[in-house]
Amino acid sequence: MTPFLTLPEALSPEDCDRVIALASAGPMRDAGLVRQTTEHRIRRAEIAWLDDLPEAGWVMDRMIGLVARANREAMGFDLTDFGESAQVARYGAEREGHFDWHSDIGEGQLASRRKLTVVVQLSDPGDYEGGALELWPDSHVRTAPRARGLATVFPSFVLHRVTPVTAGTRWSLTLWAHGPAFR
Ligand SMILES: O=C(O)CCC(=O)C(=O)O
Ligand SMILES: [Fe+2]
16 A cells, blocks of 8 residues: 555646635634643644635646546545545644644544545645645654645555644645545
């Protein structure tokens, strides 16, 4: 199994700008809030759910075909749906935005069915420092490419993190594909 896949230009630079503009137009919420308590040690970022943004339907339309094809060609996972809203995240240097090591498979109805995670780099690499997306699929930690519009696709159980942003702002788009439990 490939530890992770990269899909260059999953979104064009103009599309990346459009997603950032849509998310910044409305309120974003603190992603460090877990059941009413703050967990800023784990994650410091602001997020918006794509489903809540008006006129963002084209984003999922674009990503679903791409990810389904990549899965068929390289992963071969049994996927049934993209049953969860994608998430736009903003990691700013003003509070060292980051996301500590974690896997995306959680306890909820949806999070427990996550099989593939897809993270699109929305920012130009020149717009921030730090903010590396790192994956730990085996004995080595690997850094995802930073190219704008590039999507990194990996099994949702793989540990990953975003290192603290030390200058500028990093934006990302994360989506999940779901299916029957791994067996
Ligand atoms: O923003 C990123 O690059 C990763 C986001 C992430 O890991 C998540 O939302 O679970
Ligand atoms: Fe994650």
